[in-house]
Amino acid sequence: MFQLNDVKYKSIINTKQLTIPADTVTAVTGPSGSGKSTLLRLLNYLVTPESGAVSYQGKPYTDWEPTELRRQVMMLPQQPVLFGETVAENLRAGRLFSGREEASEEKLVAAAQQCMLDKNLRDPAENLSGGEQQRLSLARLLLAGPDVYLLDEPTSALDEDMEWNVMERFLAEARRSAKGVIFISHATAMAEHFADHIVHADSFTSGGGLKS
């Protein structure tokens, strides 16, 4: 469970109290520019609030070793990023960065298929389209297998059918392995369909409290 108490960050985040479960699927909604990404960056410990405290599993962030926390609570940025040349290298990067042992080729293929990416492992990754790179990034994250996934509009470059399908399959896998997911969604319908909880930007930007 994540807890934010009296957290203020720049003039973006301002919340008295906010609790987000770490073992279910939560959608973060709100207009663009309302601080949704900043909330995920706070939870990933990429930024530190100016005042107040954030904690995960009851332990304040200031007591966490930052990379240790991030290896349990991983984030996916909205713009997909490539690490390495081939599809395989890119899939392996998450486990490499987080100090986990290397995954077998079968596992790489399975994760790619789970995210509907049908590519040869030896294909060059830079030839992939934006949508394919997003699916590659999702598969990389799935392989890394943290306890909580923080997803910043993970399917924004996909067409609607594909978007729903990929989310469906990703979340099914996360639920199966009892992982938590916090995802930002621009589409209310998708948030309502997939999430167990919805956190609206109002609850962490206007000094408000929990609204799930």
Place this chain on the structure above:
Amino acid sequence: MTENTSIIELSFWQILAAYVFIVLLLAIVRWRKIPREKEILISSLRMTFQLLLMGYVLMFLFENPSPWLTSLIVLFMLGFAIWNIFQRVRGPLTREMKRAIAVSMSIGTILSLLYFNFVVIQFAPWFNPRYFIPIAGMIIGNSMTGITLGVQTLTEHLHSQRSRVEAALMLGATPNQATRKLVNQSFDAAILPTINSMVGAGIVFLPGMMTGQIISGVNPVTAIGYQIAILLGITGAVALSVILFTQLGYKTYFNERMQLKE
């Protein structure tokens, strides 16, 4: 090591005749209307003044060799080189970055210099200015160029690839892992000119030290021995100071919570 071939002492008028090259350059820029006259004049005057000054300083040092004076001159050269790096890098440098530059320049050049003087050349007394100062000049000057390139590449890469570095942090990478690729690219860019200078030496150009020794009458084989040693020493010094710099330099972009600074 000097042979008894007499060297032509350049007279005042002969040196003055060499300034015809500057007059030629001035004529060209005036003809092409390139606004560079001021810089050409200032830099040729500065060159003349600095070298004359150095000539007298060296002459004084050779007549009064002292460990203190030699060390002082070398420290002054080092300080000037560090200051020069600060000036030559485009864009502002943070305080931490300046510290990283100063520390890596100092440790890298001094360690290389000590090894080169005490193990390779082994001249006595150890502070003999005739050896110590020119060797220090070459090692410090080349390290300065190397670190300048390293700073330039590192800052550019960390700026253009910020989102990539941050995406790696998001996955639990340490700052070291997240920047490994671009740190290696910066190191590579910084040492490449030094490696290239070894490739071209002797065929494309005759390096300055050797040229000078040959003109002053030293046997070419002796001169080449020195040149080989100094090129290797320079390569080592550049490599050492640049690797130190990259290792200290990338860390200045992160805070103690392993977050990228804004």
